[in-house]
Amino acid sequence: DAGITQSPRHKVTETGTPVTLRCHQTENHRYMYWYRQDPGHGLRLIHYSYGVKDTDKGEVSDGYSVSRSKTEDFLLTLESATSSQTSVYFCAISDGQGALSEKLFFGSGTQLSVL
């Protein structure tokens, strides 16, 4: 199995509080992604990174920010959590050759509940 660790696995928080989710990889892969998964919507891309300090927005980036200061770590921050951000969050990695992203390896997910 690819070395991807997401933390925490479960979190309950209150509306308006900041929340940070962490993704750590031991594969030295270039690309890292944050997806959220909701019933009826499937997996939707929030942000992705193609290198240290190189990030870009995905389909549903509003209300989220990311940082990647090291190859192995990709952080997702909810600046001020809202109930609509209750979801399961998945981190994924790929070794991407140039502009081509190959198959993804996923973490086990973080279940976030915003009350």
Place this chain on the structure above:
Amino acid sequence: EDQVTQSPEALRLQEGESSSLNCSYTVSGLRGLFWYRQDPGKGPEFLFTLYSAGEEKEKERLKATLTKKESFLHITAPKPEDSATYLCAVQVSSGGSYIPTFGRGTSLIVHP
């Protein structure tokens, strides 16, 4: 507008009853179509990559095929352990990168 559409949303089969899942896509210049399997409470797990029309890949009871507009995941004589959600994804051009974009998945239940 969805660029990747999977059907059916849910499928119930009896053990041994073969069937197919569909993934249709509208992106131009396909750079790869991917199938993943997702078990409850876990992250998706890679199954296949297909790059060009006519290509086929097989793994145990699963065979994936690709045309210019769609892909099929054929399940032959399924077993209860094949029960899972099957996800299809294509790469969509975004700036200088190609981003994996997923369909909503097909939930498969195989009854013994």
